[in-house]
Amino acid sequence: MxxxxxxxxxxxxxxxxxxxxxxxxxxxxxxxxxxxxxxxTMDSAGIAVGEQVGEFAVPTVEGDLVGRDSLTGETLVGFFSPGCKPCQERLPKFVEYARAMPGGRDRVLATAVGSAESTAEFVAALTPVARVVVETADGPVGAAFRIQALPSVLMVAPDGDGRPVVTDNRVDLNRPAVAV
Structure with a gap:
Protein backbone atom coordinates (compact mmCIF):
# COMPACT_ATOMS: atom_id res chain seq x y z
CA MET A 1 0.00 0.00 0.00
CA THR A 41 3.48 44.82 -39.39
CA MET A 42 6.83 46.42 -40.13
CA ASP A 43 6.21 46.76 -43.82
CA SER A 44 8.67 46.62 -46.62
CA ALA A 45 8.04 50.31 -46.97
CA GLY A 46 9.73 51.97 -44.03
CA ILE A 47 7.30 54.85 -44.34
CA ALA A 48 4.31 54.53 -42.03
CA VAL A 49 0.67 55.33 -42.67
CA GLY A 50 0.14 59.07 -42.23
CA GLU A 51 3.75 60.01 -43.00
CA GLN A 52 4.53 62.48 -45.73
CA VAL A 53 6.27 61.23 -48.87
CA GLY A 54 9.81 62.58 -49.30
CA GLU A 55 10.91 64.82 -52.14
CA PHE A 56 11.78 63.29 -55.51
CA ALA A 57 11.68 64.32 -59.16
CA VAL A 58 12.62 61.76 -61.80
CA PRO A 59 11.85 61.08 -65.45
CA THR A 60 9.55 58.19 -66.37
CA VAL A 61 10.51 55.72 -69.08
CA GLU A 62 8.39 57.85 -71.44
CA GLY A 63 10.37 61.01 -70.58
CA ASP A 64 7.74 62.76 -68.43
CA LEU A 65 8.85 64.21 -65.12
CA VAL A 66 7.19 62.70 -62.04
CA GLY A 67 7.71 63.83 -58.48
CA ARG A 68 6.08 64.24 -55.13
CA ASP A 69 4.10 67.21 -56.43
CA SER A 70 2.56 65.04 -59.16
CA LEU A 71 0.90 62.81 -56.54
CA THR A 72 -2.19 65.03 -56.40
CA GLY A 73 -4.91 62.40 -55.90
CA GLU A 74 -5.19 58.92 -54.50
CA THR A 75 -2.23 57.15 -56.12
CA LEU A 76 -1.15 53.52 -56.13
CA VAL A 77 2.63 53.18 -55.81
CA GLY A 78 4.54 49.95 -56.41
CA PHE A 79 8.18 48.88 -56.27
CA PHE A 80 9.34 45.74 -58.08
CA SER A 81 12.61 44.12 -59.12
CA PRO A 82 13.05 41.39 -61.73
CA GLY A 83 15.52 39.48 -59.54
CA CYS A 84 12.89 39.09 -56.83
CA LYS A 85 10.61 36.02 -56.99
CA PRO A 86 7.83 37.61 -54.86
CA CYS A 87 7.97 40.63 -57.20
CA GLN A 88 7.44 38.39 -60.21
CA GLU A 89 4.49 36.74 -58.46
CA ARG A 90 2.84 40.02 -57.39
CA LEU A 91 3.40 41.94 -60.62
CA PRO A 92 0.37 40.50 -62.49
CA LYS A 93 -1.91 41.28 -59.52
CA PHE A 94 -0.49 44.81 -59.35
CA VAL A 95 -1.13 45.32 -63.07
CA GLU A 96 -4.71 44.04 -62.70
CA TYR A 97 -5.30 46.25 -59.66
CA ALA A 98 -3.75 49.27 -61.40
CA ARG A 99 -5.92 48.73 -64.47
CA ALA A 100 -9.00 49.16 -62.26
CA MET A 101 -7.70 52.26 -60.44
CA PRO A 102 -9.99 55.27 -60.72
CA GLY A 103 -8.12 57.96 -62.65
CA GLY A 104 -6.23 55.46 -64.80
CA ARG A 105 -2.47 55.38 -65.22
CA ASP A 106 -2.11 58.97 -63.92
CA ARG A 107 -3.01 57.56 -60.49
CA VAL A 108 -0.42 54.76 -60.59
CA LEU A 109 3.34 55.07 -60.13
CA ALA A 110 5.49 51.97 -60.56
CA THR A 111 9.20 51.75 -59.93
CA ALA A 112 11.24 48.96 -61.52
CA VAL A 113 14.41 48.53 -59.51
CA GLY A 114 17.41 47.45 -61.56
CA SER A 115 19.13 48.24 -64.84
CA ALA A 116 17.17 49.24 -67.94
CA GLU A 117 18.00 45.89 -69.54
CA SER A 118 17.02 43.72 -66.58
CA THR A 119 13.73 45.57 -65.99
CA ALA A 120 12.58 45.67 -69.64
CA GLU A 121 9.97 42.92 -69.15
CA PHE A 122 8.57 44.63 -66.03
CA VAL A 123 8.51 48.01 -67.79
CA ALA A 124 6.59 46.48 -70.71
CA ALA A 125 3.99 45.00 -68.35
CA LEU A 126 3.64 48.17 -66.24
CA THR A 127 3.69 50.92 -68.88
CA PRO A 128 0.08 50.44 -70.09
CA VAL A 129 -1.28 50.92 -66.55
CA ALA A 130 1.26 53.15 -64.78
CA ARG A 131 3.80 55.90 -64.99
CA VAL A 132 6.99 53.84 -64.77
CA VAL A 133 10.36 54.82 -63.34
CA VAL A 134 13.49 52.67 -63.58
CA GLU A 135 16.06 53.24 -60.86
CA THR A 136 18.76 51.50 -58.85
CA ALA A 137 18.14 50.15 -55.35
CA ASP A 138 19.29 53.42 -53.80
CA GLY A 139 17.28 55.62 -56.19
CA PRO A 140 15.36 58.77 -55.28
CA VAL A 141 11.83 57.30 -55.47
CA GLY A 142 12.74 54.41 -53.17
CA ALA A 143 14.41 56.86 -50.81
CA ALA A 144 11.34 59.14 -50.79
CA PHE A 145 9.19 56.18 -49.71
CA ARG A 146 11.92 54.67 -47.49
CA ILE A 147 11.61 51.28 -49.19
CA GLN A 148 13.32 48.51 -47.23
CA ALA A 149 12.26 45.40 -49.17
CA LEU A 150 10.66 44.42 -52.44
CA PRO A 151 7.94 44.16 -53.53
CA SER A 152 6.29 47.14 -51.83
CA VAL A 153 2.83 48.43 -52.68
CA LEU A 154 1.43 51.59 -51.09
CA MET A 155 -1.46 53.98 -51.47
CA VAL A 156 -0.80 57.72 -51.29
CA ALA A 157 -3.26 60.61 -51.12
CA PRO A 158 -3.07 64.32 -50.28
CA ASP A 159 -3.62 65.29 -46.65
CA GLY A 160 -5.61 68.34 -45.55
CA ASP A 161 -2.77 70.62 -46.64
CA GLY A 162 -2.42 68.95 -50.04
CA ARG A 163 0.83 67.16 -49.17
CA PRO A 164 1.03 63.50 -50.29
CA VAL A 165 0.96 61.10 -47.35
CA VAL A 166 0.82 57.33 -47.18
CA THR A 167 -2.74 56.15 -46.56
CA ASP A 168 -1.97 52.41 -46.81
CA ASN A 169 1.43 50.74 -46.73
CA ARG A 170 0.02 47.24 -47.20
CA VAL A 171 -2.29 47.40 -50.20
CA ASP A 172 -4.24 44.16 -50.62
CA LEU A 173 -3.99 43.44 -54.33
CA ASN A 174 -6.57 40.65 -54.00
CA ARG A 175 -9.42 43.09 -53.40
CA PRO A 176 -10.72 45.29 -56.20
CA ALA A 177 -9.57 48.89 -56.52
CA VAL A 178 -12.42 51.26 -55.69
CA ALA A 179 -12.76 55.00 -55.43
CA VAL A 180 -12.72 56.25 -51.85
Whole structure:
Protein backbone atom coordinates (compact mmCIF):
# COMPACT_ATOMS: atom_id res chain seq x y z
CA MET A 1 0.00 0.00 0.00
CA UNK A 2 2.88 2.37 0.79
CA UNK A 3 4.34 1.71 -2.66
CA UNK A 4 1.00 2.56 -4.30
CA UNK A 5 0.76 5.81 -2.32
CA UNK A 6 4.33 6.71 -3.32
CA UNK A 7 3.51 6.07 -6.99
CA UNK A 8 0.35 8.22 -6.80
CA UNK A 9 2.32 11.06 -5.14
CA UNK A 10 5.07 10.73 -7.75
CA UNK A 11 2.54 10.87 -10.61
CA UNK A 12 0.84 13.87 -8.97
CA UNK A 13 4.14 15.76 -8.64
CA UNK A 14 4.99 14.84 -12.23
CA UNK A 15 1.63 16.21 -13.43
CA UNK A 16 2.14 19.46 -11.50
CA UNK A 17 5.62 19.88 -13.05
CA UNK A 18 4.17 19.16 -16.50
CA UNK A 19 1.47 21.78 -15.91
CA UNK A 20 4.06 24.37 -14.84
CA UNK A 21 6.22 23.66 -17.90
CA UNK A 22 3.17 23.82 -20.20
CA UNK A 23 2.15 27.20 -18.78
CA UNK A 24 5.72 28.44 -19.30
CA UNK A 25 5.77 27.21 -22.91
CA UNK A 26 2.41 28.87 -23.61
CA UNK A 27 3.68 32.15 -22.16
CA UNK A 28 6.79 32.01 -24.36
CA UNK A 29 4.71 31.18 -27.44
CA UNK A 30 2.54 34.23 -26.79
CA UNK A 31 5.64 36.41 -26.48
CA UNK A 32 7.04 35.01 -29.74
CA UNK A 33 3.72 35.46 -31.50
CA UNK A 34 3.66 39.11 -30.41
CA UNK A 35 7.23 39.63 -31.63
CA UNK A 36 6.45 38.00 -34.98
CA UNK A 37 3.27 40.01 -35.44
CA UNK A 38 5.21 43.22 -34.77
CA UNK A 39 7.77 42.20 -37.37
CA UNK A 40 5.02 41.39 -39.88
CA THR A 41 3.48 44.82 -39.39
CA MET A 42 6.83 46.42 -40.13
CA ASP A 43 6.21 46.76 -43.82
CA SER A 44 8.67 46.62 -46.62
CA ALA A 45 8.04 50.31 -46.97
CA GLY A 46 9.73 51.97 -44.03
CA ILE A 47 7.30 54.85 -44.34
CA ALA A 48 4.31 54.53 -42.03
CA VAL A 49 0.67 55.33 -42.67
CA GLY A 50 0.14 59.07 -42.23
CA GLU A 51 3.75 60.01 -43.00
CA GLN A 52 4.53 62.48 -45.73
CA VAL A 53 6.27 61.23 -48.87
CA GLY A 54 9.81 62.58 -49.30
CA GLU A 55 10.91 64.82 -52.14
CA PHE A 56 11.78 63.29 -55.51
CA ALA A 57 11.68 64.32 -59.16
CA VAL A 58 12.62 61.76 -61.80
CA PRO A 59 11.85 61.08 -65.45
CA THR A 60 9.55 58.19 -66.37
CA VAL A 61 10.51 55.72 -69.08
CA GLU A 62 8.39 57.85 -71.44
CA GLY A 63 10.37 61.01 -70.58
CA ASP A 64 7.74 62.76 -68.43
CA LEU A 65 8.85 64.21 -65.12
CA VAL A 66 7.19 62.70 -62.04
CA GLY A 67 7.71 63.83 -58.48
CA ARG A 68 6.08 64.24 -55.13
CA ASP A 69 4.10 67.21 -56.43
CA SER A 70 2.56 65.04 -59.16
CA LEU A 71 0.90 62.81 -56.54
CA THR A 72 -2.19 65.03 -56.40
CA GLY A 73 -4.91 62.40 -55.90
CA GLU A 74 -5.19 58.92 -54.50
CA THR A 75 -2.23 57.15 -56.12
CA LEU A 76 -1.15 53.52 -56.13
CA VAL A 77 2.63 53.18 -55.81
CA GLY A 78 4.54 49.95 -56.41
CA PHE A 79 8.18 48.88 -56.27
CA PHE A 80 9.34 45.74 -58.08
CA SER A 81 12.61 44.12 -59.12
CA PRO A 82 13.05 41.39 -61.73
CA GLY A 83 15.52 39.48 -59.54
CA CYS A 84 12.89 39.09 -56.83
CA LYS A 85 10.61 36.02 -56.99
CA PRO A 86 7.83 37.61 -54.86
CA CYS A 87 7.97 40.63 -57.20
CA GLN A 88 7.44 38.39 -60.21
CA GLU A 89 4.49 36.74 -58.46
CA ARG A 90 2.84 40.02 -57.39
CA LEU A 91 3.40 41.94 -60.62
CA PRO A 92 0.37 40.50 -62.49
CA LYS A 93 -1.91 41.28 -59.52
CA PHE A 94 -0.49 44.81 -59.35
CA VAL A 95 -1.13 45.32 -63.07
CA GLU A 96 -4.71 44.04 -62.70
CA TYR A 97 -5.30 46.25 -59.66
CA ALA A 98 -3.75 49.27 -61.40
CA ARG A 99 -5.92 48.73 -64.47
CA ALA A 100 -9.00 49.16 -62.26
CA MET A 101 -7.70 52.26 -60.44
CA PRO A 102 -9.99 55.27 -60.72
CA GLY A 103 -8.12 57.96 -62.65
CA GLY A 104 -6.23 55.46 -64.80
CA ARG A 105 -2.47 55.38 -65.22
CA ASP A 106 -2.11 58.97 -63.92
CA ARG A 107 -3.01 57.56 -60.49
CA VAL A 108 -0.42 54.76 -60.59
CA LEU A 109 3.34 55.07 -60.13
CA ALA A 110 5.49 51.97 -60.56
CA THR A 111 9.20 51.75 -59.93
CA ALA A 112 11.24 48.96 -61.52
CA VAL A 113 14.41 48.53 -59.51
CA GLY A 114 17.41 47.45 -61.56
CA SER A 115 19.13 48.24 -64.84
CA ALA A 116 17.17 49.24 -67.94
CA GLU A 117 18.00 45.89 -69.54
CA SER A 118 17.02 43.72 -66.58
CA THR A 119 13.73 45.57 -65.99
CA ALA A 120 12.58 45.67 -69.64
CA GLU A 121 9.97 42.92 -69.15
CA PHE A 122 8.57 44.63 -66.03
CA VAL A 123 8.51 48.01 -67.79
CA ALA A 124 6.59 46.48 -70.71
CA ALA A 125 3.99 45.00 -68.35
CA LEU A 126 3.64 48.17 -66.24
CA THR A 127 3.69 50.92 -68.88
CA PRO A 128 0.08 50.44 -70.09
CA VAL A 129 -1.28 50.92 -66.55
CA ALA A 130 1.26 53.15 -64.78
CA ARG A 131 3.80 55.90 -64.99
CA VAL A 132 6.99 53.84 -64.77
CA VAL A 133 10.36 54.82 -63.34
CA VAL A 134 13.49 52.67 -63.58
CA GLU A 135 16.06 53.24 -60.86
CA THR A 136 18.76 51.50 -58.85
CA ALA A 137 18.14 50.15 -55.35
CA ASP A 138 19.29 53.42 -53.80
CA GLY A 139 17.28 55.62 -56.19
CA PRO A 140 15.36 58.77 -55.28
CA VAL A 141 11.83 57.30 -55.47
CA GLY A 142 12.74 54.41 -53.17
CA ALA A 143 14.41 56.86 -50.81
CA ALA A 144 11.34 59.14 -50.79
CA PHE A 145 9.19 56.18 -49.71
CA ARG A 146 11.92 54.67 -47.49
CA ILE A 147 11.61 51.28 -49.19
CA GLN A 148 13.32 48.51 -47.23
CA ALA A 149 12.26 45.40 -49.17
CA LEU A 150 10.66 44.42 -52.44
CA PRO A 151 7.94 44.16 -53.53
CA SER A 152 6.29 47.14 -51.83
CA VAL A 153 2.83 48.43 -52.68
CA LEU A 154 1.43 51.59 -51.09
CA MET A 155 -1.46 53.98 -51.47
CA VAL A 156 -0.80 57.72 -51.29
CA ALA A 157 -3.26 60.61 -51.12
CA PRO A 158 -3.07 64.32 -50.28
CA ASP A 159 -3.62 65.29 -46.65
CA GLY A 160 -5.61 68.34 -45.55
CA ASP A 161 -2.77 70.62 -46.64
CA GLY A 162 -2.42 68.95 -50.04
CA ARG A 163 0.83 67.16 -49.17
CA PRO A 164 1.03 63.50 -50.29
CA VAL A 165 0.96 61.10 -47.35
CA VAL A 166 0.82 57.33 -47.18
CA THR A 167 -2.74 56.15 -46.56
CA ASP A 168 -1.97 52.41 -46.81
CA ASN A 169 1.43 50.74 -46.73
CA ARG A 170 0.02 47.24 -47.20
CA VAL A 171 -2.29 47.40 -50.20
CA ASP A 172 -4.24 44.16 -50.62
CA LEU A 173 -3.99 43.44 -54.33
CA ASN A 174 -6.57 40.65 -54.00
CA ARG A 175 -9.42 43.09 -53.40
CA PRO A 176 -10.72 45.29 -56.20
CA ALA A 177 -9.57 48.89 -56.52
CA VAL A 178 -12.42 51.26 -55.69
CA ALA A 179 -12.76 55.00 -55.43
CA VAL A 180 -12.72 56.25 -51.85
Missing amino acids: AVLAAIVVFVGVLCVLDLILTVGVIKRLREHTEILSRQN
